[in-house]
Amino acid sequence: xxxxxxxxxxxxxxxxxxxxxxxxxxxxxxxxxxxxxxxxxxxxxxxxxxxxxxxxxxxxxxxxxxxxxxxxxxxxxxxxxxxxxxxxxxxxxxxxxxxxxxxxxxxxxxxxxxxxxxxxxxxxxxxxxxxxxxxxxxxxxxxxxxxxxxxxxxxxxxxxxxxxxxxxxxxxxxxxxxxxxxxxxxxxxxxxxxxxxxxxxxxxxxxxxxxxxxxxxxxxxxxxxxxxxxxxxxxxxxxxxxxxxxxxxxxxxxxxxxxxxxxxxxxxxxxxxxxxxxxxxxxxxxxxxx
Amino acid sequence: xxxxxxxxxxxxxxxxxxxxxxxxxxxxxxxxxxxxxxxxxxxxxxxxxxxxxxxxxxxxxxxxxxxxxxxxxxxxxxxxxxxxxxxxxxxxxxxxxxxxxxxxxxxxxxxxxxxxxxxxxxxxxxxxxxxxxxxxxxxxxxxxxxxxxxxxxxxxxxxxxxxxxxxxxxxxxxxxxxxxxxxxxxxxxxxxxxxxxxxxxxxxxxxxxxxxxxxxxxxxxxxxxxxxxxxxxxxxxxxxxxxxxxxxxxxxxxxxxxxxxxxxxxxxxxxxxxxxxxxxxxxxxxxxxxxxx
Numbered sequence: 001x002x003x004x005x006x007x008x009x010x011x012x013x014x015x016x017x018x019x020x021x022x023x024x025x026x027x028x029x030x031x032x033x034x035x036x037x038x039x040x041x042x043x044x045x046x047x048x049x050x051x052x053x054x055x056x057x058x059x060x061x062x063x064x065x066x067x068x069x070x071x072x073x074x075x076x077x078x079x080x081x082x083x084x085x086x087x088x089x090x091x092x093x094x095x096x097x098x099x100x101x102x103x104x105x106x107x108x109x110x111x112x113x114x115x116x117x118x119x120x121x122x123x124x125x126x127x128x129x130x131x132x133x134x135x136x137x138x139x140x141x142x143x144x145x146x147x148x149x150x151x152x153x154x155x156x157x158x159x160x161x162x163x164x165x166x167x168x169x170x171x172x173x174x175x176x177x178x179x180x181x182x183x184x185x186x187x188x189x190x191x192x193x194x195x196x197x198x199x200x201x202x203x204x205x206x207x208x209x210x211x212x213x214x215x216x217x218x219x220x221x222x223x224x225x226x227x228x229x230x231x232x233x234x235x236x237x238x239x240x241x242x243x244x245x246x247x248x249x250x251x252x253x254x255x256x257x258x259x260x261x262x263x264x265x266x267x268x269x270x271x272x273x274x275x276x277x278x279x280x281x282x283x284x285x286x287x288x289x290x
Numbered sequence: 291x292x293x294x295x296x297x298x299x300x301x302x303x304x305x306x307x308x309x310x311x312x313x314x315x316x317x318x319x320x321x322x323x324x325x326x327x328x329x330x331x332x333x334x335x336x337x338x339x340x341x342x343x344x345x346x347x348x349x350x351x352x353x354x355x356x357x358x359x360x361x362x363x364x365x366x367x368x369x370x371x372x373x374x375x376x377x378x379x380x381x382x383x384x385x386x387x388x389x390x391x392x393x394x395x396x397x398x399x400x401x402x403x404x405x406x407x408x409x410x411x412x413x414x415x416x417x418x419x420x421x422x423x424x425x426x427x428x429x430x431x432x433x434x435x436x437x438x439x440x441x442x443x444x445x446x447x448x449x450x451x452x453x454x455x456x457x458x459x460x461x462x463x464x465x466x467x468x469x470x471x472x473x474x475x476x477x478x479x480x481x482x483x484x485x486x487x488x489x490x491x492x493x494x495x496x497x498x499x500x501x502x503x504x505x506x507x508x509x510x511x512x513x514x515x516x517x518x519x520x521x522x523x524x525x526x527x528x529x530x531x532x533x534x535x536x537x538x539x540x541x542x543x544x545x546x547x548x549x550x551x552x553x554x555x556x557x558x559x560x561x562x563x564x565x566x567x568x569x570x571x572x573x574x575x576x577x578x579x580x581x582x583x
Contacts, residue, residue: 019393022387022391023391026384026387026388026391029402030402033401033402033404033457033460033461034401036417036457039420039426040415103316106310106312107310107312110305110306110310111310113306114303114306114309116306116307117303122310129317129321132325133562133566134518135538135559135563136325136328136559136560136562136563137324137325138559139328139542139546139556139559140323140328140331140556142546142547143324143327143331143338143552144320144323144327159316159320160320163313163316163320163321165317193305197309221409222407222408222409225543228547229543240409240410240411241411243411243415244414244525247411248525257415257419258415258416258419261416264409264412265407265408265409269404269407271407272403272404272407276396276400276403280400280403280465283403283462283466284469
């Protein structure tokens, strides 16, 4: 039944034919999963009538007009240009990411390597924090931001997200595994605490920083609900909100929407492909620990 | 365990506290205060301008006696009913196939994971076009004389949205299952083989029970996602047609920021979170098991 091949325990040797068949199905499925991206890329350079029409092949020549429209023509008729929104998204997302790593790293290090009154309580509190869905905070955080007079500002879209319990927890877990001898040897040499953190701890935790950075950046880049609540000003509008505006209010302009989708998705896809290893590691880590 | 691994903690309480202070201040302002405030708000009638009025549990009574409560609940369960079985089945099947075929596993895992990084707004734009009455999907369906009004028929609009979310999130769950499959020790399969178990028996009696932790994680993620769904119904169907995609977060948003009823909105958010907790509790109680190696 199994011939001479080595028996891989638990996996009955699949029939060669069968294996290729399954592989083909898997490939087709993967293509199906990637299809929307291919479609939107082509649609973004199609003529407007070719996008709304039912034909699969374009009947008119390709055009870059939709890109031109969202980048410059939109501004002339008083809409926010995508370039500006792109900058807003990038600025907000990267600022939040940097702060989450700095604040989370310091807090995680403190919980893992320092003894102070209330440390146990705070560690438990951070786990407790992660239990609650964000919807619970939508209304009151909006009111806090409003009372701080930060509605329609960058700060208002940044500050509520810079303290991440999830990031602190990951740092805490990581730092716990680093031997104390390493820290103590520097301490004897008179090294200061911040020096230890920035010269030893942060460089050592590159893998965990990449995971946290990737997920936080992606989350902020893709955010929508919070931004419609916290900002109404065109100048500070992130890309998600601008694109949603195109969809909700200017439904007729499909080509512009498709070009907008390209701007919104491709940077994050490039990041994802570069950091795919950290990304999958991040998911399996949280997946296994529950 | 945490003592054994890290040895003794470094002393110096002041430095330790100083390092965690930025986190604490921000957490107090943007977590603790809002957390407490949401419960206070839920018992107030307030339009965010004139002074708030204490109304006790009136907000909750109003919500529970609103027809929209049952509509939202029904919609949420319609979503769960399509999304969870479909997504769990497909992701498990894909993960298992990738695991078994052993050809380019990372290529497949990455391809399926790609939609996960796409913003809700972006794929709402893509799919509202692809699934439109004259969209690509219906062009293909025309070949078998079918035209499905994915987003315009109130009976299936919520299920159509569930399909999109399956597309987005499936790769994520498949990856969790894949990691779970890799963590199953080979010795268990050896034992099953020696006992003369067939492939199907091994799958249902060994593989599935050994994946319990992955199932629980995925179910908890899926419940949180289902109860908190917002962007897709808000952008694609705007809660319609005939309230068929009206969800709790959608309702919370409309109540608070369009009708300016902060109290009722907070009460809704608390109810939403409670439903999420309730369902997670059920999963923990009935699905989670200690797996003995």
